[in-house]
Amino acid sequence: MSLPARWNDLNARVISAAVMITVGVIVLWAGGMIFAAALWIIGGAMVWELSRMLGGDAWAPGMGVIAGLALAVAWALPVWLALPGLVFVAGFGAWQLAERRILFGIYAACILLACYTAILLRVDAGLAWILWVICVVVSVDVAGYFAGRAIGGPKFWPAISPKKTWSGTAAGWVAGAVMGLGFGLYLGIGAQLMVLSALVAVTGQAGDIWESWIKRRAGVKDSSNLIPGHGGVLDRFDAMLGAMLLVGALWLVGMLPGIL
Structure with missing residues (x-):
């Protein structure tokens, strides 16, 4: 691959990222209902994209x-009611599909539970904690993107995600751990x-790979074309899903230091 070809999507990615960062900062700073409403929209958009990819075009808008x-x-519900309720909704959506029902149900449940965790993390734990997860995931993505294109080398899993390299993957782990150390010192x-940030980095990458696998099975390049240079909402937040699921599980069992 020539050098220009390696970087030919950088402009679109940077512009889209700048817009997302600006909106994201405003929403994160506002918190409360504004942040929660943003996650409702993002979660709905991701489920809509998932429905379309797995053959539920007619039902996708309604499911979103x-x-x-x-x-x-x-x-508005206590956690013990909210969690099974969200899983039930994912199962209901799976029932509407003619095929790939189990895949849809599991992934849709992950989307909803991850979004729910993000809302609680911002509202109940505070701004610093949601920023921790976001910064770890973003640092992994950025380090992986630049290291993978600058260094190259063996592919991580070419059958599922042909662009990912071992150099980019390892750079992401290091970047996530360093970001976690910074937040750990601050908090x-x-x-x-x-250490937890390194685990979050790994689960974030796993979320990215899982979505890539789904796209391979569905025969699509992107989950949608809503975000120039990044594909769809699910393409942008797939790693965040994996990270949030781990953080939510650790928080639920009391293994996040510093959060009651």
């Missing part, structure tokens, strides 16, 4: 709306958060 509404209702937790 139902998913967003489910997140809104879940926010007074230290190296504990560095």
